[in-house]
Amino acid sequence: MLKLSISKTGELFAELSAARALYLPVEGGGQTTFSRYTPEADVRLDVLNTARSVKDFFLPQTEDIVAFKRAGKKISIIEDRASDEPFAVFGVRACDARSLDVMDRVFLSDPVDTFYKGRRENGVVISLACSEPAETCFCGVFGIDSAEPQGDVVASIVGDTLCWEAKTPAGEKLTETVKDVFSPASAEDEAAAEAQKKTTREIMRQLPLAGLKIDNWGSDELLEKFNSPIWGKLYQGCIGCGTCTYVCPTCQCYDIQDFDTGHGVKRFRCWDSCMYSDFTLMAHGNPRTSQLERFRQRFMHKLVYFPANNDGMFSCVGCGRCVAKCPISMNIAKVIRALEVRTNG
């Protein structure tokens, strides 16, 4: 393990950003978002959840895919990808770091999404262990250890010290470029880091949502959950705003649209939401015509369909963003609780 005084993180960020584009949690406009590092940036390593998740870097909100240019009767195809710039994201919390496993299952499975793949290959994830989890956090329910996140590099802040450990070849390569700002951690530093992990895990166990039970969710529960009359009560009030899907690090619905530029067409991809009435609208109609069906779909997908097709992996990481952001205070934790008890005995 390497270490650095917190007062010298500016040097680390300067070195990292000289090596590749560096994004980290920055305060601005009343919220904290992952933004590109500048020496003037108000870096907030104390904030747990950035407004939007690390998903933005691998599946951006909008991206150009291809363009068609027309000149008389000639049509040319223009591919201008912007997915190959090397970058690093610092300060990724354990929930967001795990969300990439979910996204990988979707976008790296056959047929591979080459835009996503390009970004995964060029992005280094530097995660940051949590020491003060929030009341809305429940990553532990999904087996995530917020005190010891996954990532190419795992960082933690222990007192006035930033600890740094490379975990993958990409993390080691990046560490090589910034190693001069660090010194080796001592046995005391290691012991303090371990003690902090223990404390964090104890806090996690006592959080309000820590007791959520997911053992009666998953592929075996499909019909029982799907047919539960409880959905009819839960969905009421949902205004179909899509906020929960946009802030969610694991929601991956998207649309592809063509924009007429006047002398051709630009084809782009943008996030979409299963909470919207025109999502999955096809020539024959819409498979989910009511908000109840759309609402049920979001949670069934995360808690039943996705695990059924992905070796039991749930597609929620307990980040708590939907808990904090839904305007009607409906969220996946409430759904899990409401359908906790088996309804068919």
Ligand code: SF4
């Ligand atoms: S954020 Fe809340 S109100 Fe908006 S779509 Fe999601 S569940 Fe419905």
Ligand code: SF4
């Ligand atoms: S469903 Fe909610 S808690 Fe789960 S990963 Fe998405 S935003 Fe986070």
